[in-house]
Amino acid sequence: MTSPLPGEFFHPDPSKVTVVTSTRRLARALVRTFDEEQIAAGRQAWEALDILPWDAWVDRSWRRLREGARWEECQALSDEQEAVLWELAARESGPVLDRLLMPAQIAREALRAWRLVENYGVPSGDLQRAGGPETRQLLQIADRVESTLRQEGWRSRNSRLRDLTGSGRLGSLGPTRLVLAGFDELTPTQDLLISALRDTGVDVVKLPAPAVDSAVYGLACADPSVELEQLALAARGWLEKNPQARIGIVMADLEQRRREIAEILEDVLTPERLLPGSAIQGRAWDISLGPPLSDWPIVDTAIRALSLAIRPGSFSEISLLLRSPFVGASLTEAGSRGLLDRDLRSAGVQQLDLGELSTRLESGRTSGAPVPDLAARLSRLAELVRSMPGTAAPDRWAGLFGEMLKVLGWPGERPLDSAEYQCRMKWQQLLATLAATGIVSGRVTASACLDRLRRLAADTSFQPEGAPAPIQVLGLLETPGLTFDALWIAGFHHQAWPRPVRPNALIPARIQRRYRMPRAAPDLELQFAKGRTETLCRAAGEVVFSWPEQLDDESLRPSPLLRHLPGWPSPSEPRTKPADRMLGHMPMETLNDNGLQAWTAGKKVTRGSYLVKDMSACPFRAQARARLDAGSLEQPRPGISAMDSGAVAHLALQALWEDWRDSESLACLNEDQLIDQVRTAVRQACQRILPGRSPMDQTLRELETARTIDRLVCLLAQDRGRAAFAAVRIEKSTEREFAGVRFRLQADRVDKLADGSLLLIDYKTGSVNLRDWHGERPRDPQLPFYALMFAETAERIGGLAYGCLRTGEEGYIGLAAVEISGTGIRNISQVRSPPNDAAGWDQALSAWERNLETLVGNFAAGDARVDPRRMSEDCRFCDLSPLCRRHELVAAGVLRDE
Numbered sequence: 001m002t003s004p005l006p007g008e009f010f011h012p013d014p015s016k017v018t019v020v021t022s023t024r025r026l027a028r029a030l031v032r033t034f035d036e037e038q039i040a041a042g043r044q045a046w047e048a049l050d051i052l053p054w055d056a057w058v059d060r061s062w063r064r065l066r067e068g069a070r071w072e073e074c075q076a077l078s079d080e081q082e083a084v085l086w087e088l089a090a091r092e093s094g095p096v097l098d099r100l101l102m103p104a105q106i107a108r109e110a111l112r113a114w115r116l117v118e119n120y121g122v123p124s125g126d127l128q129r130a131g132g133p134e135t136r137q138l139l140q141i142a143d144r145v146e147s148t149l150r151q152e153g154w155r156s157r158n159s160r161l162r163d164l165t166g167s168g169r170l171g172s173l174g175p176t177r178l179v180l181a182g183f184d185e186l187t188p189t190q191d192l193l194i195s196a197l198r199d200t201g202v203d204v205v206k207l208p209a210p211a212v213d214s215a216v217y218g219l220a221c222a223d224p225s226v227e228l229e230q231l232a233l234a235a236r237g238w239l240e241k242n243p244q245a246r247i248g249i250v251m252a253d254l255e256q257r258r259r260e261i262a263e264i265l266e267d268v269l270t271p272e273r274l275l276p277g278s279a280i281q282g283r284a285w286d287i288s289l290g291p292p293l294s295d296w297p298i299v300d301t302a303i304r305a306l307s308l309a310i311r312p313g314s315f316s317e318i319s320l321l322l323r324s325p326f327v328g329a330s331l332t333e334a335g336s337r338g339l340l341d342r343d344l345r346s347a348g349v350q351q352l353d354l355g356e357l358s359t360r361l362e363s364g365r366t367s368g369a370p371v372p373d374l375a376a377r378l379s380r381l382a383e384l385v386r387s388m389p390g391t392a393a394p395d396r397w398a399g400l401f402g403e404m405l406k407v408l409g410w411p412g413e414r415p416l417d418s419a420e421y422q423c424r425m426k427w428q429q430l431l432a433t434l435a436a437t438g439i440v441s442g443r444v445t446a447s448a449c450l451d452r453l454r455r456l457a458a459d460t461s462f463q464p465e466g467a468p469a470p471i472q473v474l475g476l477l478e479t480p481g482l483t484f485d486a487l488w489i490a491g492f493h494h495q496a497w498p499r500p501v502r503p504n505a506l507i508p509a510r511i512q513r514r515y516r517m518p519r520a521a522p523d524l525e526l527q528f529a530k531g532r533t534e535t536l537c538r539a540a541g542e543v544v545f546s547w548p549e550q551l552d553d554e555s556l557r558p559s560p561l562l563r564h565l566p567g568w569p570s571p572s573e574p575r576t577k578p579a580d581r582m583l584g585h586m587p588m589e590t591l592n593d594n595g596l597q598a599w600t601a602g603k604k605v606t607r608g609s610y611l612v613k614d615m616s617a618c619p620f621r622a623q624a625r626a627r628l629d630a631g632s633l634e635q636p637r638p639g640i641s642a643m644d645s646g647a648v649a650h651l652a653l654q655a656l657w658e659d660w661r662d663s664e665s666l667a668c669l670n671e672d673q674l675i676d677q678v679r680t681a682v683r684q685a686c687q688r689i690l691p692g693r694s695p696m697d698q699t700l701r702e703l704e705t706a707r708t709i710d711r712l713v714c715l716l717a718q719d720r721g722r723a724a725f726a727a728v729r730i731e732k733s734t735e736r737e738f739a740g741v742r743f744r745l746q747a748d749r750v751d752k753l754a755d756g757s758l759l760l761i762d763y764k765t766g767s768v769n770l771r772d773w774h775g776e777r778p779r780d781p782q783l784p785f786y787a788l789m790f791a792e793t794a795e796r797i798g799g800l801a802y803g804c805l806r807t808g809e810e811g812y813i814g815l816a817a818v819e820i821s822g823t824g825i826r827n828i829s830q831v832r833s834p835p836n837d838a839a840g841w842d843q844a845l846s847a848w849e850r851n852l853e854t855l856v857g858n859f860a861a862g863d864a865r866v867d868p869r870r871m872s873e874d875c876r877f878c879d880l881s882p883l884c885r886r887h888e889l890v891a892a893g894v895l896r897d898e
Contacts, residue, residue, distance in 0.1 A: 018175040019051040019207070022182035025288060025474070026481045027053050030181065032468070050175065054190075055157070062160040064173045076155045077440070080433050080456060084440045085154075086111045089144035093137050104455060110141045113506040117142075118158040119187040120515040122507075130508040138506045158189070165193045171200030181207040182481030184531055188515075210483040211538045218558060218565035219546040224491075226574075227548050228260060231488045232268040233572035234544065235471050238486045239269075239284065247471045248484035248540065252491035254289050254475040261473055262287060269471075285471035288478055290463030293430065294454065296423045298411050301326040303454055305354070305408050306401055309385055310446050312353040315344065315636045322374075328409015329373035336369035345634040348641060351694075355382045373409075381407045388446060395435035397449040402431060419464040426462055479536060487540035493547040497559040498522075498529035533561050544568050596623055596862035604735070604742040609782045611743075615855045616777040617874040620884045623864040632879035640704050644689055646765040648708055649805050650748060651685035652678070653763060654731045656712075657749060662726040666719055675713060682708045707807070711765075714810035715803055721822035725751045725759070736789040739856035747786055748803070757798025759816065759825075760786050768802040768813060773835045776851045777869045783814075784835075784848040791845065798841075801825045817841035866895065 021027040030051050038046045052060070059076065066074060077085065087107035117127065127135055149156060155163065164170065178197060180186075183206065186194065194204050221227035235247050251257060265285050293299050301324045304317055322337045324330060330337070344352070358378035361371065384404060392400075411424055434453050444452075472484075491497075502519040503512045512520035519525065537543055545565060547558045558565075605611050605626050614622035624630040656677065660666050669677065682705050690701045729750035736743055749761040762783055772780035783800040791797050799816025801823070813824035815831065817840075829840050836851070838844035866884045868874040875886060889895040 014049060015047060016176045017050065017179060018057065018177070019049060019179045019181055020057045021051065021053050022184075022480055023478055024053045025478050026182045027051050029482055058157075058161055058164065058193075061164055061170075061173050062155070065164060065167055065169060074153050074155050075439075076160060077157075078433070078436065079157065081437050081440050082156050083107060083111060084437045084452070085145055085148060086141065088441065089141045089148070092144060093141050104451075107141075109506060110138050113138055113504050114142050114145075115158060116504055116507060116512075116517055119189050120517055121188045122511060122515055126511055127507070130511050132508070134506050135508060161189055161193060165189070165196050167196075168200075170197055171202060175202070177203040177205065179205055179207050184480060184528070184535075207481070209535055209538070210481065212483055212541055214538060214541055214543050216537045216543045216565055217545070217568035218562050219544055219568040219571060220549050220558065221546055222548070223550045224257075224548045225260075227490055227546050228257075228264045229268070229574070230546065230572055231490055231544075232264045234486075234488055234570070235265070235285075236268055237570070237572070238542075239470060242485065243470070245470060245485040248479075248482065248487040249285075249471065249473045250476060250479055250487065250489040250536065251473065252476055252489075252496045254287075254473065258287060258289055258291065265471070265473075283466075284469055285473060286466070286469040287463070287473040289475055290461040292458045293423070293426055293460040293462040294457035296419075296462065297324070298326050298416075298420050298423045299427055299457055302405055302410055302427060303450075303457060305410065306404060306450055306453075308352075308354045309381055309404055310353075310388075310450065312351045312356070314351060315349050318344065318349075318352050318357065324412075325414060326410055326412040327374075328377055328413060330409075330412050331414060333371050333373055336371045337374065339369050340371055340374075342633060345636060348634075348636050348644065350636045350638060354378050355385060358382045377408050391443040391445050392449075393443055394438035394441060394449055394452070397444070397446060398431040398435040400446075401450070401453070418466070422464045423462065426460070427457075430456055430460065476532070479532075479539065482539060484540040486542045487536065488544045488546065489536055490546050491548075492545050492559045492562055493551075493556040494559055495556065497533075497561065498525040501525060529559075529561060594863070594865040596627070596864045598862050599741060599860040601740045601860075602737060602742055604744060608744055608746070609785050611741075611859065612781050612785050612852060612855060613779075615859050616779070616781055616869065618866065618868045618878075618884075619858060619863045620866045621874075621878060621880055622859055623862075624880055624883055626859070630880060630883060640690065640700055642765065645704060645708070646763070646805075647689045648682065648685045648704060649712065649765060650731070650763055651689065652681040652708065652712060653749070653803075655681040655684065656716075657727045657730045660727070663719060663722060663724050666716065674716065675709070678709050678712050678716070679705075682712065711805045711807060711810050715805060715812075718811050718823050722820060723754055725753050728752045728758075734789075738785075738789060739853045740860045741856055743789065745786060745789055747790070750790070752795075753798055753820075755798065755818070757796045757817065758790065759799045759801060759814075759820070760790065760797065761801050761803050761812070762786075763803040763805060765805045767806060767809075768804050770813065770815060770835075771833075773800075773815075773848075774833075775836070777855070778835075778851070779869075781848075781852055781855075785852055787845060788849050788852060797845070799825055815841075815844070868895075871895065 019027075019030060021030065031049065034049050034051070062076060066076075087104050090107040090110060091103045093106070116122075124139060127139060131139075145156075148154070149159065164173075167173075178194075180194075198204050219230065221230055231249055235249065238245050238247050249261070251261065254261070266283070269284050294303060301321065304313075304321055304324075305327070307313055308317060308321060319341050321327065322341045355378075358375065358381070361375040361378065381404060384400075384407060388400060389396075411420070416424065430453070433456060434449070437452065441452075474482075499519065501522055503509045504517070504519075507517070509520065516524060518528075536545075545558075545562050547562070548556055550556065606629075607614070607626055611622055611626050614625055659677075666674075686701050686705050686708075690697070690704065727749055729747060731746060731748060733744055733746040736745065747760055748763045751759040751761060753759055760783055772778060773784050778784065783802075787797045787800055798818065799814060799820065801812045801814025801816070801820075804811055804813055811824055812820070814826075815828045815835070816825050817828065819825065819827040819830070828834050828838065828844055835844050836847035838847055866886055866889055868878075868886070871886075875881065881887065886895060
């Protein structure tokens, strides 16, 4: 990337020449070009040229002007300070824009609009007469800002420009010659300043646009992804031909596609980065438009930590912080913090701040491995937060924010790479910028100051500095004055070029057209597009314009300004991705490894009857969960989970039946007494299972209490209508061995019936279906499995039943040797479709024993086949697909996708 510097502009005395550029990029390019020319001429030292962008030149000139007595008391506001001033004024403005935008957004749009008004010299009277409510609110905000500027003696960017234009000392402030570079067109206020300079005798000249003998081509691509691939392959080809070449890539929509272009360039130009241990330093390309500073992980962690220190955040924010490498001792305690994350998920924590997390750690309310370093840091942070003032000046908050991050050990214990180190330095500058806003804002709360810091980070683009790269990726507005050896301009379809009209929403459209503001009228955009296209065509020896022919479902055409171009003669063939190339050179091996080492005889499994259910659904799932404890982490969600709702009902019923013990005690209660006892049990269960303290938690707990009381009363109504029974086992666990595997089981309730047989009951808050007990691989074998395990006792199992607690379906449903009147528990010999076509209860038990013994025996033998019972059902919500790789098995024809 170069820009020519004709020598005649700098004679006879280069020290009296200043070059003012339209962009910072062009200023850097001119400095680099000048330095390279001096080196090529054999010089070892030379006087640097005075080259700087327009805004920097205006600020420097104003500071020189301020040195005079007239301006000594004036202070220039930075862009950030000016933005805060506009935000304060916007908060006091009328309600028109408040309905649509937050004050900070209103201020941003109003400031952008007002700079257009001032740059193009629009009188306030014209705006007042032609504008609607939005324009009148803009004028109100601007009046407040201008009034404050006058009262405080502050100077905004535009008022500094006016000061310079109206000063009679311009000729004494700077050079005798001013060279303008990269300006397609000056705004009226810029024109006024340049005219004033000329009137004082300054020689103002315009650096001509570079003109290179070039071959210009066009290329239509199937879609945007193909277009990116073509430009990346072309850049690689140009670089291979000439490693010293300077290549430009111009994107019409760079801001939206920055990540895509970075990924394709890395894939095409440095595929070796994919290899483990790659030590490549630097890249062959540089993207001008860096992502927001807030998007960099090291800064994101800092903002997230500060936010969680002063106010509660979602669990996902806490989780990211726990797993971040930018917190002290993150490597030392990585495993323990991962377990802490898991515990918080299991506890259903949805909102938390770092102070509450510190309290949890100190009270031992987490069951994971200890995290002493994190606990100590959080404790010190909590003390610091408690000592903070309610309001303070931004410079005080900036210092406290830095102190809080230091307590947390930010930016972590591992060495920072170059990009992270530069991010850290930029963050320190951002804190200084935040501190400087105090002159405008005065005292603010910590929360308000942090919000401002977050906006500053989001509005600050950041690109780490590095060695100059041969490939430069630019936005459309950054190209004036630059030349390359080869140039590719992408995205120039008929909808993007000329750019669509997009007038400012706060300025009347007819005012924008009258004063010829940017993006205000089609003829202006056409004129701009023609001029910029002509400049691009002369900016390199080989120039390629490209466009996609399809975007989503829409067909696209080339820009009407490009229809005359000949087709590019060197389009690249579709590439093979590096991973595919590596796989293509390696012979594929197939290994059918469906068996694991046999389960140790008599060894206990941790998942109880869930192992049998998993084995029935898929042998691989059972082995993965039992042997690897594999499974996804829980995701806390708002409201009361189905698991917690079921736990409340189970705990309440347990307390009730432990008190009653038999149906006679229940029958002695009248309706009011029953409801009172159920209410007490449910409330105690809710206090234990749902301990949230926020008003929302309390409201949800009250609703869950009322709902659970109604459901339990309905279920107990059936118990009151049954023949006499006794609850002999209530939520008691037992251990049994079955098919060589030891299980720990816990039946919700076991009733002893009048004939001495046992009825096994499992409470369910969801839907139930007795057909889930059918087949060699039953969907829900829990109760049949319990029947087999309890059958080893001397007492006979006489029936199985679900205690259904689903709203509207409360009651018992099940099968037994004898029907239990008043419930949905039926005689198995009288149902139309008994499990496994059993003729009676004993036959059903025998069939279940055969089927379940086979399943458990296969597990014990190490059967780990990926063999879902029914893929559409059993794999739909399974979280082990990345482990079993069923999608690959389906693609290979090993599994049949239903």
